Amino acid sequence: MKKNKKPVLAPPYATETKDVRFAGTFEVLVPVEGRVRPHKVPRQFPTLAAAEGWMHSSEGKEQIAEILEGSED
Numbered sequence: 001m002k003k004n005k006k007p008v009l010a011p012p013y014a015t016e017t018k019d020v021r022f023a024g025t026f027e028v029l030v031p032v033e034g035r036v037r038p039h040k041v042p043r044q045f046p047t048l049a050a051a052e053g054w055m056h057s058s059e060g061k062e063q064i065a066e067i068l069e070g071s072e073d
Helices: 048-055 058-070
Strands: 013-016 026-030
Touching: 013 048, 026 048, 026 058, 048 058
Parallel strands: none
Antiparallel strands: 013 026
16 A cells, blocks of 8 residues: 655745736745745745845845744744
């Protein structure tokens, strides 16, 4: 018999902002275990490349880690 695999949490991703006040900008979303919706990083980016670049920067990695640590409580 096969063992069921533990579900893997999706990595953080950048997407176009749905908020009409910030139309044309991008945001970073961080999926968190136990939440239905991903956590939004409180920043707006002018382009998708800028959002993805921020995710891979040291500042972005630190903030994403803080969000994931805060969700473990």
